[in-house]
Amino acid sequence: MPPAAILFDAYGTLFDVYAVTALAEAHFPASGESLAQLWRLKQIEYTQLRTLADPDRRGHYKPFYDITLDALRFCANKLGLALSAQAESELMGVYERLDAHPDVLGTLTELKKRGIPMAILSNGNPAMLETMVAANGLTGIFDDILSVDTVRAYKPHPASYTLGTDKYGAKAADIVFVSSNGWDAAGATWFGYNTFWCNRAGLPLEQLDATPKRIGKGLADLAHYLDELK
Amino acid sequence: MPPAAILFDAYGTLFDVYAVTALAEAHFPASGESLAQLWRLKQIEYTQLRTLADPDRRGHYKPFYDITLDALRFCANKLGLALSAQAESELMGVYERLDAHPDVLGTLTELKKRGIPMAILSNGNPAMLETMVAANGLTGIFDDILSVDTVRAYKPHPASYTLGTDKYGAKAADIVFVSSNGWDAAGATWFGYNTFWCNRAGLPLEQLDATPKRIGKGLADLAHYLDELK
Numbered sequence: 353m354p355p356a357a358i359l360f361d362a363y364g365t366l367f368d369v370y371a372v373t374a375l376a377e378a379h380f381p382a383s384g385e386s387l388a389q390l391w392r393l394k395q396i397e398y399t400q401l402r403t404l405a406d407p408d409r410r411g412h413y414k415p416f417y418d419i420t421l422d423a424l425r426f427c428a429n430k431l432g433l434a435l436s437a438q439a440e441s442e443l444m445g446v447y448e449r450l451d452a453h454p455d456v457l458g459t460l461t462e463l464k465k466r467g468i469p470m471a472i473l474s475n476g477n478p479a480m481l482e483t484m485v486a487a488n489g490l491t492g493i494f495d496d497i498l499s500v501d502t503v504r505a506y507k508p509h510p511a512s513y514t515l516g517t518d519k520y521g522a523k524a525a526d527i528v529f530v531s532s533n534g535w536d537a538a539g540a541t542w543f544g545y546n547t548f549w550c551n552r553a554g555l556p557l558e559q560l561d562a563t564p565k566r567i568g569k570g571l572a573d574l575a576h577y578l579d580e581l582k
Numbered sequence: 583m584p585p586a587a588i589l590f591d592a593y594g595t596l597f598d599v600y601a602v603t604a605l606a607e608a609h610f611p612a613s614g615e616s617l618a619q620l621w622r623l624k625q626i627e628y629t630q631l632r633t634l635a636d637p638d639r640r641g642h643y644k645p646f647y648d649i650t651l652d653a654l655r656f657c658a659n660k661l662g663l664a665l666s667a668q669a670e671s672e673l674m675g676v677y678e679r680l681d682a683h684p685d686v687l688g689t690l691t692e693l694k695k696r697g698i699p700m701a702i703l704s705n706g707n708p709a710m711l712e713t714m715v716a717a718n719g720l721t722g723i724f725d726d727i728l729s730v731d732t733v734r735a736y737k738p739h740p741a742s743y744t745l746g747t748d749k750y751g752a753k754a755a756d757i758v759f760v761s762s763n764g765w766d767a768a769g770a771t772w773f774g775y776n777t778f779w780c781n782r783a784g785l786p787l788e789q790l791d792a793t794p795k796r797i798g799k800g801l802a803d804l805a806h807y808l809d810e811l812k
Contacts, residue, residue, distance in 0.1 A: 397765070398790065400630050405738040405769050407637035412772060414791075422789035429786035508635040535627070539635050542642060556659035559652035560628065561644075 354468055354581055355546060356522035359498075361531035362474035364392075365550055367450040367484055375446050379439045383431055390430065394423035396535075399475055399506035409511070413504040415477040420447055448480055452488040453552070459571035460493050463578070471496035473516050473529070475506050508539025516545070528581075530574055538562040548574050584698055584811055585776060586752035589728070591761035592704035594622075595780055597680040597714055605676050609669045613661055620660065624653035626765075629705055629736035639741070643734040645707040650677055678710055682718040683782070689801035690723050693808065701726035703746050703759070705736050738769025746775070758811075760804055768792040778804050 363369050369392045376391075377384025398419045406412040414422075421444060428435035463470065471494055474481055478499045485491060498515040505511040517524050524544030531537045534557070537549035541562040549564040550571060557563065566577045593599050599622045606621075607614025628649045636642035644652075651674060658665035694700065701724055704711055708729045715721060728745040735741040747754050754774030761767045764787070767779035771792040779794040780801060787793065796807045 397627075400634055401738060401765055401768065401790065404630055404634040404736075405740065405772050407739060412791075426786060426789045506634075508631060509637060510635065535631055538631065542635050556656060559656045560631065 353526075354466070354578070355528040356526045357469040357471060357495075357516065357520040358463070358528045358530065358578075359471050359473040359516045359545070360494075361529075361533060361536050362472050362476055362481060362484070363450075363533075364552070365530060365532040366452055366456050366472070366490075367488070368453055369450060371451045372443055372446045375443060379443070380431075380433050383433060386431060387427055387433065390427045391420075391424055394427050395420050396533075398423055403506040403509045407509070409504045413506075415501055416475050417444075417448075417477055417480055420444070448483050449487040450484055452490065453570075455571045457489060459575055460490065463575060464493055466578070468578075469495045469520060471498055471516070471519065473498045473500075473513070475500050475512075477501040507536055508542065510543055513540060513543040513545065528574075528578070530571075534558040535560075537564045541565075548577055550574060583756075584696070584808070585758040586756045587699040587701060587725075587746065587750040588693070588758045588760065588808075589701050589703040589746045589775070590724075591759075591763060591766050592702050592706050592711060592714070593680075593763075594782070595760060595762040596682055596686050596702070596720075597718070598683055599680060601681045602673055602676045605673060609673070610661075610663045613663060616661055617657055617663065620657045621650075621654055624657050625650050626763075628653055633736040633739045637739070639734045643736075645731055646705050647674075647678075647707055647710055650674070678713050679717040680714055682720065683800075685801045687719060689805055690720065693805060694723055696808070698808075699725045699750060701728055701746070701749065703728045703730075703743070705730050705742075707731040737766055738772065740773055743770060743773040743775065758804075758808070760801075764788040765790075767794045771795075778807055780804065 360366055370388050373384050373388040376387045380387060402412040472481060478501060481497050481499060496519055498519060500506055500512040503511045516527055525546055527545055528548055529540040529545035530548045530550055532550040532552045534555055537547050538558050538560040540547045541564050547564040549567045551567050568574060590596055600618050603614050603618040606617045610617060632642040702711060706729060708731060711727050711729060726749055728749060730736055730742040733741045746757055755776055757775055758778055759770040759775035760778045760780055762780040762782045764785055767777050768788050768790040770777045771794050777794040779797045781797050798804060
Protein backbone atom coordinates (compact mmCIF):
# COMPACT_ATOMS: atom_id res chain seq x y z
CA MET A 353 0.00 0.00 0.00
CA PRO A 354 1.43 3.43 -0.85
CA PRO A 355 2.08 5.64 2.18
CA ALA A 356 -0.41 8.31 3.26
CA ALA A 357 2.35 10.88 2.86
CA ILE A 358 6.10 11.26 2.48
CA LEU A 359 7.83 13.60 4.91
CA PHE A 360 11.27 14.93 4.18
CA ASP A 361 13.73 16.33 6.63
CA ALA A 362 15.34 19.43 5.10
CA TYR A 363 18.86 20.09 6.40
CA GLY A 364 21.24 17.42 5.18
CA THR A 365 18.49 15.42 3.51
CA LEU A 366 17.34 17.82 0.80
CA PHE A 367 19.84 20.62 1.25
CA ASP A 368 23.59 20.45 1.62
CA VAL A 369 24.52 21.86 5.02
CA TYR A 370 28.16 21.94 3.92
CA ALA A 371 27.40 24.26 1.02
CA VAL A 372 28.84 26.96 3.25
CA THR A 373 32.32 25.40 3.15
CA ALA A 374 33.66 27.33 0.15
CA LEU A 375 32.64 30.70 1.54
CA ALA A 376 33.96 29.74 4.98
CA GLU A 377 37.26 28.78 3.38
CA ALA A 378 37.39 32.09 1.51
CA HIS A 379 37.02 34.00 4.77
CA PHE A 380 39.16 31.66 6.87
CA PRO A 381 41.78 29.92 4.73
CA ALA A 382 42.56 26.37 5.92
CA SER A 383 39.70 26.50 8.46
CA GLY A 384 36.68 26.49 6.16
CA GLU A 385 35.94 22.81 6.44
CA SER A 386 36.48 22.71 10.21
CA LEU A 387 34.15 25.64 10.63
CA ALA A 388 31.44 24.16 8.39
CA GLN A 389 31.59 20.78 10.15
CA LEU A 390 31.65 22.16 13.67
CA TRP A 391 28.94 24.72 12.89
CA ARG A 392 26.51 22.01 11.85
CA LEU A 393 27.20 19.90 14.95
CA LYS A 394 26.83 22.87 17.26
CA GLN A 395 23.63 24.00 15.58
CA ILE A 396 22.07 20.57 16.14
CA GLU A 397 23.35 20.42 19.72
CA TYR A 398 21.83 23.80 20.55
CA THR A 399 18.42 22.83 19.17
CA GLN A 400 18.45 19.65 21.23
CA LEU A 401 19.66 21.29 24.44
CA ARG A 402 17.04 24.02 24.30
CA THR A 403 14.17 21.59 23.90
CA LEU A 404 15.56 18.99 26.31
CA ALA A 405 15.88 21.59 29.06
CA ASP A 406 12.37 22.81 28.33
CA PRO A 407 10.11 19.79 27.78
CA ASP A 408 6.97 21.80 28.50
CA ARG A 409 8.08 24.42 25.98
CA ARG A 410 7.84 27.39 28.27
CA GLY A 411 10.94 29.38 27.63
CA HIS A 412 14.17 28.20 26.00
CA TYR A 413 12.91 27.80 22.45
CA LYS A 414 14.53 30.08 19.92
CA PRO A 415 14.00 30.00 16.13
CA PHE A 416 16.41 27.94 14.04
CA TYR A 417 17.84 31.00 12.32
CA ASP A 418 18.86 32.50 15.66
CA ILE A 419 20.31 29.21 16.87
CA THR A 420 22.26 28.85 13.64
CA LEU A 421 23.77 32.29 14.25
CA ASP A 422 24.56 31.43 17.89
CA ALA A 423 26.28 28.25 16.75
CA LEU A 424 28.32 30.12 14.14
CA ARG A 425 29.55 32.59 16.75
CA PHE A 426 30.51 29.85 19.20
CA CYS A 427 32.39 27.90 16.54
CA ALA A 428 34.31 30.94 15.34
CA ASN A 429 35.32 31.59 18.96
CA LYS A 430 36.30 27.99 19.49
CA LEU A 431 38.44 27.90 16.37
CA GLY A 432 39.98 31.28 17.16
CA LEU A 433 38.57 32.93 14.04
CA ALA A 434 37.76 36.64 14.08
CA LEU A 435 34.24 36.70 12.67
CA SER A 436 33.60 40.11 11.14
CA ALA A 437 30.05 41.40 10.79
CA GLN A 438 30.44 41.01 7.03
CA ALA A 439 31.66 37.41 7.20
CA GLU A 440 28.85 36.57 9.58
CA SER A 441 26.26 38.13 7.35
CA GLU A 442 27.59 36.41 4.23
CA LEU A 443 27.75 32.99 5.89
CA MET A 444 24.22 33.32 7.22
CA GLY A 445 23.12 34.45 3.78
CA VAL A 446 24.45 31.24 2.25
CA TYR A 447 22.80 29.23 5.02
CA GLU A 448 19.46 30.71 4.01
CA ARG A 449 19.90 29.45 0.46
CA LEU A 450 21.73 26.15 0.81
CA ASP A 451 22.05 24.20 -2.42
CA ALA A 452 19.79 21.19 -2.83
CA HIS A 453 21.62 17.89 -3.20
CA PRO A 454 21.96 16.93 -6.89
CA ASP A 455 19.38 14.11 -6.67
CA VAL A 456 16.62 16.24 -5.15
CA LEU A 457 14.98 18.06 -8.05
CA GLY A 458 14.90 15.08 -10.40
CA THR A 459 13.75 12.46 -7.91
CA LEU A 460 11.17 14.64 -6.25
CA THR A 461 9.74 15.77 -9.57
CA GLU A 462 9.30 12.10 -10.49
CA LEU A 463 7.83 11.20 -7.08
CA LYS A 464 5.41 14.10 -7.30
CA LYS A 465 3.69 12.35 -10.23
CA ARG A 466 2.67 9.49 -7.96
CA GLY A 467 0.06 11.62 -6.24
CA ILE A 468 1.27 10.92 -2.72
CA PRO A 469 1.28 14.05 -0.54
CA MET A 470 4.84 15.23 0.05
CA ALA A 471 5.94 17.63 2.75
CA ILE A 472 9.00 18.98 4.51
CA LEU A 473 9.12 18.43 8.27
CA SER A 474 12.06 20.43 9.56
CA ASN A 475 13.70 22.20 12.45
CA GLY A 476 14.03 25.23 10.19
CA ASN A 477 11.76 28.17 10.80
CA PRO A 478 9.23 28.87 8.04
CA ALA A 479 11.00 31.84 6.46
CA MET A 480 14.26 29.90 6.08
CA LEU A 481 12.53 26.90 4.58
CA GLU A 482 10.46 28.90 2.13
CA THR A 483 13.48 30.87 0.97
CA MET A 484 15.52 27.72 0.48
CA VAL A 485 12.78 25.85 -1.38
CA ALA A 486 12.22 28.77 -3.74
CA ALA A 487 15.95 29.36 -4.29
CA ASN A 488 16.28 25.75 -5.46
CA GLY A 489 13.34 25.76 -7.85
CA LEU A 490 11.32 23.40 -5.68
CA THR A 491 8.21 25.52 -5.39
CA GLY A 492 5.17 23.36 -6.11
CA ILE A 493 6.87 20.09 -5.18
CA PHE A 494 5.72 20.09 -1.57
CA ASP A 495 2.11 20.06 -0.45
CA ASP A 496 3.16 21.41 2.93
CA ILE A 497 6.14 22.83 4.71
CA LEU A 498 5.86 21.82 8.35
CA SER A 499 8.14 23.66 10.74
CA VAL A 500 8.74 22.73 14.37
CA ASP A 501 8.51 26.47 14.98
CA THR A 502 4.75 26.07 15.27
CA VAL A 503 5.13 23.74 18.26
CA ARG A 504 8.36 25.24 19.65
CA ALA A 505 10.00 21.82 20.06
CA TYR A 506 13.01 20.57 18.14
CA LYS A 507 13.48 17.04 16.93
CA PRO A 508 13.46 14.41 18.28
CA HIS A 509 10.86 15.73 20.77
CA PRO A 510 7.63 13.86 19.89
CA ALA A 511 5.73 17.13 19.45
CA SER A 512 7.87 17.83 16.38
CA TYR A 513 7.06 14.51 14.70
CA THR A 514 3.38 14.83 15.60
CA LEU A 515 3.17 17.65 13.05
CA GLY A 516 3.15 15.04 10.30
CA THR A 517 0.57 12.66 11.75
CA ASP A 518 -1.69 15.58 12.64
CA LYS A 519 -1.40 17.13 9.19
CA TYR A 520 -2.28 13.98 7.28
CA GLY A 521 -4.61 12.37 9.80
CA ALA A 522 -2.73 9.12 9.47
CA LYS A 523 -0.91 6.72 11.73
CA ALA A 524 2.85 7.24 11.88
CA ALA A 525 3.40 3.73 10.51
CA ASP A 526 1.50 4.70 7.34
CA ILE A 527 3.75 7.69 6.64
CA VAL A 528 7.24 7.45 5.15
CA PHE A 529 9.73 9.73 6.89
CA VAL A 530 12.98 10.49 5.10
CA SER A 531 16.08 11.82 6.81
CA SER A 532 19.81 11.77 6.19
CA ASN A 533 20.52 12.46 9.84
CA GLY A 534 21.02 9.29 11.86
CA TRP A 535 19.66 10.84 15.05
CA ASP A 536 16.57 12.12 13.19
CA ALA A 537 16.00 8.73 11.57
CA ALA A 538 16.23 7.16 15.05
CA GLY A 539 13.81 9.73 16.47
CA ALA A 540 11.33 9.18 13.65
CA THR A 541 11.62 5.42 14.11
CA TRP A 542 11.00 5.74 17.85
CA PHE A 543 7.96 7.87 17.00
CA GLY A 544 6.64 5.08 14.79
CA TYR A 545 7.19 6.43 11.27
CA ASN A 546 8.09 4.13 8.40
CA THR A 547 11.56 5.59 8.24
CA PHE A 548 13.96 5.74 5.32
CA TRP A 549 17.47 6.70 6.38
CA CYS A 550 19.06 8.44 3.41
CA ASN A 551 22.59 7.69 4.53
CA ARG A 552 24.37 10.14 2.26
CA ALA A 553 27.55 10.15 4.32
CA GLY A 554 27.88 6.36 4.52
CA LEU A 555 27.91 6.38 8.32
CA PRO A 556 27.43 3.35 10.55
CA LEU A 557 24.04 2.81 12.13
CA GLU A 558 23.44 4.75 15.34
CA GLN A 559 23.40 2.48 18.39
CA LEU A 560 20.02 3.71 19.60
CA ASP A 561 17.89 0.57 19.40
CA ALA A 562 15.91 2.21 16.61
CA THR A 563 16.70 0.70 13.24
CA PRO A 564 15.07 2.52 10.31
CA LYS A 565 12.82 0.43 8.08
CA ARG A 566 15.09 0.99 5.09
CA ILE A 567 18.54 2.47 4.54
CA GLY A 568 19.73 3.86 1.23
CA LYS A 569 22.50 6.00 -0.16
CA GLY A 570 20.38 8.65 -1.82
CA LEU A 571 16.89 9.56 -2.98
CA ALA A 572 17.00 7.10 -5.89
CA ASP A 573 16.93 4.34 -3.28
CA LEU A 574 13.90 6.00 -1.74
CA ALA A 575 12.10 5.79 -5.08
CA HIS A 576 12.86 2.06 -5.21
CA TYR A 577 11.58 1.61 -1.68
CA LEU A 578 8.34 3.36 -2.59
CA ASP A 579 7.99 1.05 -5.59
CA GLU A 580 8.00 -1.86 -3.16
CA LEU A 581 5.23 -0.26 -1.10
CA LYS A 582 2.86 0.00 -4.05
CA MET B 583 25.65 33.49 52.84
CA PRO B 584 27.12 30.02 52.31
CA PRO B 585 25.15 27.83 49.92
CA ALA B 586 22.71 25.21 51.20
CA ALA B 587 24.71 22.58 49.32
CA ILE B 588 27.36 22.13 46.64
CA LEU B 589 26.50 19.80 43.78
CA PHE B 590 29.23 18.40 41.57
CA ASP B 591 28.81 16.99 38.13
CA ALA B 592 30.98 13.84 37.88
CA TYR B 593 32.16 13.15 34.30
CA GLY B 594 34.64 15.77 33.20
CA THR B 595 34.25 17.81 36.36
CA LEU B 596 35.61 15.41 38.99
CA PHE B 597 36.77 12.57 36.78
CA ASP B 598 38.83 12.68 33.63
CA VAL B 599 36.74 11.28 30.78
CA TYR B 600 39.88 11.15 28.63
CA ALA B 601 41.64 8.81 31.07
CA VAL B 602 40.75 6.10 28.54
CA THR B 603 43.03 7.61 25.91
CA ALA B 604 46.18 5.63 26.75
CA LEU B 605 44.41 2.30 26.69
CA ALA B 606 42.56 3.26 23.52
CA GLU B 607 45.89 4.15 21.93
CA ALA B 608 47.39 0.82 23.02
CA HIS B 609 44.58 -1.04 21.30
CA PHE B 610 44.31 1.28 18.29
CA PRO B 611 47.64 2.96 17.56
CA ALA B 612 47.26 6.50 16.18
CA SER B 613 43.49 6.42 16.83
CA GLY B 614 43.38 6.47 20.63
CA GLU B 615 42.78 10.16 20.99
CA SER B 616 40.18 10.28 18.21
CA LEU B 617 38.34 7.39 19.80
CA ALA B 618 38.41 8.90 23.29
CA GLN B 619 37.20 12.29 22.03
CA LEU B 620 34.46 10.93 19.80
CA TRP B 621 33.34 8.42 22.43
CA ARG B 622 32.68 11.16 24.95
CA LEU B 623 30.73 13.27 22.44
CA LYS B 624 28.63 10.33 21.32
CA GLN B 625 27.92 9.25 24.88
CA ILE B 626 26.56 12.70 25.71
CA GLU B 627 24.58 12.85 22.47
CA TYR B 628 22.92 9.49 23.15
CA THR B 629 21.87 10.52 26.67
CA GLN B 630 20.36 13.71 25.33
CA LEU B 631 18.58 12.08 22.39
CA ARG B 632 16.99 9.39 24.54
CA THR B 633 15.55 11.87 27.00
CA LEU B 634 14.61 14.46 24.39
CA ALA B 635 12.61 11.88 22.43
CA ASP B 636 10.95 10.72 25.63
CA PRO B 637 10.02 13.77 27.69
CA ASP B 638 7.45 11.83 29.71
CA ARG B 639 10.07 9.15 30.47
CA ARG B 640 8.08 6.22 29.23
CA GLY B 641 10.48 4.17 27.23
CA HIS B 642 13.80 5.28 25.74
CA TYR B 643 15.78 5.67 28.94
CA LYS B 644 18.73 3.32 29.29
CA PRO B 645 21.37 3.40 32.07
CA PHE B 646 24.54 5.39 31.49
CA TYR B 647 26.73 2.30 31.48
CA ASP B 648 24.74 0.82 28.60
CA ILE B 649 24.75 4.08 26.69
CA THR B 650 28.50 4.39 27.19
CA LEU B 651 28.91 0.95 25.65
CA ASP B 652 26.59 1.81 22.76
CA ALA B 653 28.61 4.96 22.11
CA LEU B 654 31.90 3.04 22.17
CA ARG B 655 30.58 0.57 19.60
CA PHE B 656 29.32 3.32 17.29
CA CYS B 657 32.60 5.21 17.48
CA ALA B 658 34.69 2.13 16.76
CA ASN B 659 32.49 1.49 13.71
CA LYS B 660 32.75 5.09 12.58
CA LEU B 661 36.53 5.12 12.88
CA GLY B 662 36.81 1.73 11.20
CA LEU B 663 38.35 0.08 14.27
CA ALA B 664 37.73 -3.62 14.91
CA LEU B 665 36.63 -3.66 18.53
CA SER B 666 37.36 -7.07 20.01
CA ALA B 667 35.40 -8.30 23.02
CA GLN B 668 38.56 -7.94 25.06
CA ALA B 669 39.27 -4.36 23.98
CA GLU B 670 35.66 -3.46 24.65
CA SER B 671 35.77 -5.02 28.09
CA GLU B 672 39.05 -3.33 29.00
CA LEU B 673 37.92 0.09 27.79
CA MET B 674 34.65 -0.16 29.70
CA GLY B 675 36.64 -1.29 32.74
CA VAL B 676 38.71 1.88 32.64
CA TYR B 677 35.57 3.94 32.16
CA GLU B 678 34.22 2.51 35.41
CA ARG B 679 37.30 3.73 37.29
CA LEU B 680 38.22 6.99 35.61
CA ASP B 681 40.96 8.93 37.38
CA ALA B 682 39.90 11.96 39.36
CA HIS B 683 41.40 15.23 38.15
CA PRO B 684 44.50 16.16 40.19
CA ASP B 685 42.76 19.02 42.02
CA VAL B 686 39.81 16.95 43.26
CA LEU B 687 41.01 15.13 46.37
CA GLY B 688 42.84 18.09 47.89
CA THR B 689 40.23 20.75 47.20
CA LEU B 690 37.26 18.62 48.18
CA THR B 691 38.94 17.49 51.40
CA GLU B 692 39.44 21.16 52.29
CA LEU B 693 35.89 22.10 51.26
CA LYS B 694 34.48 19.25 53.32
CA LYS B 695 35.71 21.01 56.49
CA ARG B 696 33.35 23.89 55.84
CA GLY B 697 30.35 21.81 56.81
CA ILE B 698 28.35 22.52 53.65
CA PRO B 699 26.61 19.40 52.30
CA MET B 700 28.38 18.17 49.17
CA ALA B 701 26.93 15.78 46.63
CA ILE B 702 27.47 14.41 43.17
CA LEU B 703 24.62 14.98 40.70
CA SER B 704 25.44 12.94 37.63
CA ASN B 705 24.17 11.18 34.55
CA GLY B 706 26.09 8.11 35.74
CA ASN B 707 24.13 5.22 37.14
CA PRO B 708 24.69 4.53 40.86
CA ALA B 709 26.99 1.53 40.49
CA MET B 710 29.35 3.41 38.15
CA LEU B 711 29.49 6.43 40.42
CA GLU B 712 30.08 4.45 43.59
CA THR B 713 32.84 2.41 41.97
CA MET B 714 34.56 5.52 40.67
CA VAL B 715 34.30 7.42 43.95
CA ALA B 716 35.75 4.49 45.89
CA ALA B 717 38.50 3.84 43.33
CA ASN B 718 39.68 7.43 43.77
CA GLY B 719 39.70 7.45 47.57
CA LEU B 720 36.78 9.86 47.75
CA THR B 721 34.56 7.80 50.04
CA GLY B 722 33.26 9.99 52.84
CA ILE B 723 33.65 13.23 50.90
CA PHE B 724 30.13 13.28 49.54
CA ASP B 725 27.00 13.38 51.64
CA ASP B 726 24.99 12.04 48.72
CA ILE B 727 25.44 10.60 45.29
CA LEU B 728 22.46 11.65 43.22
CA SER B 729 21.99 9.80 39.96
CA VAL B 730 19.55 10.73 37.22
CA ASP B 731 18.87 7.01 37.03
CA THR B 732 16.29 7.47 39.78
CA VAL B 733 14.24 9.82 37.58
CA ARG B 734 15.16 8.30 34.21
CA ALA B 735 15.93 11.67 32.66
CA TYR B 736 19.33 12.86 31.51
CA LYS B 737 20.64 16.38 31.86
CA PRO B 738 19.61 19.02 31.02
CA HIS B 739 16.02 17.76 31.49
CA PRO B 740 14.71 19.68 34.53
CA ALA B 741 13.81 16.42 36.32
CA SER B 742 17.53 15.67 36.59
CA TYR B 743 18.38 18.98 38.24
CA THR B 744 15.36 18.73 40.55
CA LEU B 745 17.17 15.88 42.33
CA GLY B 746 19.34 18.48 44.05
CA THR B 747 16.64 20.91 45.14
CA ASP B 748 14.48 18.04 46.35
CA LYS B 749 17.32 16.45 48.31
CA TYR B 750 18.32 19.60 50.16
CA GLY B 751 14.92 21.27 50.38
CA ALA B 752 16.42 24.49 49.10
CA LYS B 753 15.82 26.87 46.25
CA ALA B 754 18.06 26.29 43.26
CA ALA B 755 19.53 29.77 43.65
CA ASP B 756 20.79 28.82 47.12
CA ILE B 757 22.70 25.79 45.84
CA VAL B 758 26.03 25.96 44.04
CA PHE B 759 26.21 23.65 41.03
CA VAL B 760 29.65 22.82 39.62
CA SER B 761 30.22 21.46 36.14
CA SER B 762 33.05 21.44 33.63
CA ASN B 763 30.63 20.78 30.79
CA GLY B 764 29.44 23.96 29.12
CA TRP B 765 26.08 22.45 28.20
CA ASP B 766 25.55 21.22 31.77
CA ALA B 767 26.53 24.60 33.20
CA ALA B 768 23.99 26.17 30.84
CA GLY B 769 21.32 23.67 31.84
CA ALA B 770 21.97 24.23 35.55
CA THR B 771 21.85 27.98 34.99
CA TRP B 772 18.55 27.70 33.15
CA PHE B 773 17.26 25.63 36.05
CA GLY B 774 18.21 28.40 38.44
CA TYR B 775 21.27 27.03 40.22
CA ASN B 776 24.10 29.28 41.32
CA THR B 777 26.38 27.77 38.73
CA PHE B 778 30.16 27.55 38.69
CA TRP B 779 31.52 26.55 35.31
CA CYS B 780 34.79 24.75 35.94
CA ASN B 781 36.15 25.47 32.49
CA ARG B 782 39.00 22.98 32.54
CA ALA B 783 39.38 22.94 28.77
CA GLY B 784 39.49 26.71 28.35
CA LEU B 785 36.55 26.73 25.95
CA PRO B 786 34.56 29.79 24.90
CA LEU B 787 31.22 30.39 26.54
CA GLU B 788 28.32 28.48 25.01
CA GLN B 789 25.94 30.78 23.11
CA LEU B 790 22.87 29.62 24.99
CA ASP B 791 21.73 32.79 26.75
CA ALA B 792 22.64 31.15 30.06
CA THR B 793 25.78 32.62 31.55
CA PRO B 794 27.02 30.80 34.68
CA LYS B 795 27.39 32.89 37.81
CA ARG B 796 31.13 32.28 37.92
CA ILE B 797 33.68 30.75 35.61
CA GLY B 798 37.00 29.32 36.76
CA LYS B 799 39.79 27.12 35.48
CA GLY B 800 39.69 24.49 38.21
CA LEU B 801 38.39 23.65 41.64
CA ALA B 802 40.77 26.08 43.37
CA ASP B 803 38.74 28.84 41.76
CA LEU B 804 35.60 27.25 43.17
CA ALA B 805 37.08 27.45 46.67
CA HIS B 806 37.71 31.17 46.13
CA TYR B 807 34.16 31.68 44.91
CA LEU B 808 32.82 29.95 48.02
CA ASP B 809 34.98 32.27 50.15
CA GLU B 810 33.14 35.20 48.58
CA LEU B 811 29.77 33.66 49.45
CA LYS B 812 30.56 33.42 53.16
